[in-house]
Amino acid sequence: MKVTPRLIQVFFIAPFNIMIVIPALILGFSRETDFWGLRGLSFSATRTVTGILLIGLGLALTWKSVSRFTEEGDGTPAPWAPPRFLVIEGPYRYVRNPMVEGVFGVLLGEAVLFGSPGLFFWFLFFLAANLLYTPLVEESRLARRFGESYRTYRRNVPRWVPRLQPWKGPDENS
Template identity: 40%
Template sequence: MQKTIAVLGSALFFAVAPSVLAGLIPWSITLWQFRPPFFDLQATRAVGMLLIAAGLPGLIDSFGRFALQGLGTPAPIAPPQNLVVTGLYRYVRNPIYVAVVAIILGQGILFGDGRLLIYGGLLWLAFHGFVVAYEEPVLAESFGAQYEDFRANVPRWIPRLTPWRAARSRDAS
């Protein structure tokens, strides 16, 4: 039952937060209309598609891990009971934020719209402020040494090249 509630809560939060931030707001800015490509190079559009294609599955996977492994949601009102350190979390501490920004920047490059690049940069700054001021202190308090080990080994924004593996707990069998 707890997993079911976590999955439903994560799905609801997904429909609200990333869908609005990386869907509704970019649409309201661009109306999905193409402008001339950056640097007058059609190839830049492929870069945008790659960023979107990389961000979307990572976003979905990370939300799923919060529900199925963390037994909670990414929303602060229903946080995970377990620290999630698998999947993309082995490479970067904040894959949801990275994925959302990648999707938005990808849309900006795809549509040739600098306004989305500015929006993506401002959103990343807001994410950074939230992570530093609220999220990291709360996670440190909630998960103690386990989070400190994770934080010491996995970068906040720029992914590692190799996956980090948490040391097995003495209690694990």
């Protein structure tokens, strides 16, 4: 994975705010904490391991997905610098929205790790927003932008539940 200034910039603009800044503010201003002192939170081994595992896997998937946009797509996930080419390699061979799924993992992991209802509601809000936005807005834009290439990809790669085998491209018979 090639780490570029553009990749770092894009990663820290949206995902960083969604996964770090907003959750920190939720924890900081919630009744269960004393502004990041985490006074009222309790940690169990199961929750800690589960939360850290979800966060780690989510961060790895998000980073890998964002990096694909700069390497393969010659752009970024940011609307002001979108990819010039359709990104269908790496985790995108299994599922159409791996970046968002990575963020889901991080947000759910944070809610589990801290046992925070506020973080769980933030996860649910982000989940619901993406479950609506992706099919209603994003997919139609991608179809207009990339045409038949995207429509073929959309027919072969699921939106949210990953394929068991990677899609090999437009020539695959599946």
